[in-house]
Amino acid sequence: MNNLMHLEFQVLTTSTHVVFVQEFAANGDLLEFIIKRGIFPEEQAKLKFRQLIEALVYLQQKNILHRDIKCENLFLDDCYNIKLGDFSESSPSQSSSAI
Secondary structure, eight states: OTTBOOSOOEEEEOSSOEEEEOOOOTTOBHHHHHHHHOOOOHHHHHHHHHHHHHHHHHHHHTTEEOOOOSGGGEEEOTTOOEEEOOOTTOEEOSSTTOO
């Protein structure tokens, strides 16, 4: 799924630290973008919304509830595509109609 941050991550350890490395969002999160540059033009906003819906449909098919959708958890890759991330509040749903 292209509109989810890759859930795979690498773990690096040293004698004093454990570091989790995940996919890089080259253009930060949506809130940062809006604060710095303002809103998207309508046509671009429609595309971003569609990308979010595609990610949510994918999660619904996998019976996963994200439970923390906000601008800070919508990341922008190097081409400004939306990537849904931060699954720390997610949980399995009991049915595929839970969205």
